[in-house]
Amino acid sequence: MKTNLFAIVLLMTLTACAVSPTGRKQLAFMPESQMVSMGLQSFEQIKQDTPHVKDVAINKYVQCVADAITRLPEVQQSSRDWEVVVFDEETVNAFALPGGRIGVYKGLLLVATTPDQLAAVMGHEVGHVLADHGNERVSQNMAVGQSLALLGNWMSANNTAYREQAMSLLGLGSKFGVLMPFGRLHESEADEIGQTLMAKAGFDPRQSVTLWQNMGKGGGKAPPEFLSTHPSHDTRIGKLESGMGAAMNHYNAVTNKAQCKAPEI
Numbered sequence: 001m002k003t004n005l006f007a008i009v010l011l012m013t014l015t016a017c018a019v020s021p022t023g024r025k026q027l028a029f030m031p032e033s034q035m036v037s038m039g040l041q042s043f044e045q046i047k048q049d050t051p052h053v054k055d056v057a058i059n060k061y062v063q064c065v066a067d068a069i070t071r072l073p074e075v076q077q078s079s080r081d082w083e084v085v086v087f088d089e090e091t092v093n094a095f096a097l098p099g100g101r102i103g104v105y106k107g108l109l110l111v112a113t114t115p116d117q118l119a120a121v122m123g124h125e126v127g128h129v130l131a132d133h134g135n136e137r138v139s140q141n142m143a144v145g146q147s148l149a150l151l152g153n154w155m156s157a158n159n160t161a162y163r164e165q166a167m168s169l170l171g172l173g174s175k176f177g178v179l180m181p182f183g184r185l186h187e188s189e190a191d192e193i194g195q196t197l198m199a200k201a202g203f204d205p206r207q208s209v210t211l212w213q214n215m216g217k218g219g220g221k222a223p224p225e226f227l228s229t230h231p232s233h234d235t236r237i238g239k240l241e242s243g244m245g246a247a248m249n250h251y252n253a254v255t256n257k258a259q260c261k262a263p264e265i
């Protein structure tokens with residue numbers, strides 16, 4: 001364990017100075033390949049455990065919106081191979097994972113009722129991936145684990161307890177992208193990135209505000225990560241409005257906008 005700890009601390013020191021797409025310094029020391037395999041494995045698991053929507057029109061529609069976003073150069077840079085699956089559950093939720101995977105739950109389509117609103121959610125979720133938020137969260141948790149272990153007496157006698165702590169952090173890490181809501185900073189950053197992505201993909205960024213207003217009215221069985229208490233819808237909408245000028249410039253510059261038609265649900 002001593003050697004492992006040394007290797008991890010070294011890795012943290014060497015690679016801790018990552019920078020997110022918005023220019024924020026972040027602690028993200030997990031190797032990219034590790035995050036990708038966590039993402040792909042989690043997605044396969046969810047695909048096995050959750051029924052898929054069979055309706056061709058719904059799949060075609062969600063794919064159309066996803067294609068417009070995932071073909072953007074900055075999204076391709078993260079992964080060249082994006083897959084989107086529509087899950088047949090009423091929950092109002094969606095997620096994106098490292099390795100290029102997007103999951104949309106059918107219930108979301110009842111709240112995000114237009115292509116532009118669906119693009120706002122997808123842009124937000126892909127924003128989490130582009131900004132490496134999963135990596136940052138795993139890294140932060142490991143860093144906390146490390147410092148607790150260093151402060152404790154694990155070196156002398158308590159190796160088993162330390163190992164258990166480290167393993168649970170790693171084990172939890174594989175599920176973070178799906179189960180744990182992101183914090184305020186990550187949510188705001190994903191909003192900002194998502195707003196730019198949707199506009200560059202040719203979706204009306206003003207609809208992001210409408211989306212969060214719809215979200216505020218509630219709906220669905222389970223609270224999605226974007227209904228978590230932070231940031232508040234008002235804060236969120238305020239920030240989106242302050243970025244609207246730049247987003248509209250991107251949107252207006254797209255001459256060949258995707259024609260995705262929302263089916264009856």
Ligand SMILES: [Zn+2]
Nearest residue numbers: 182187190225
């Ligand atoms: Zn989010």
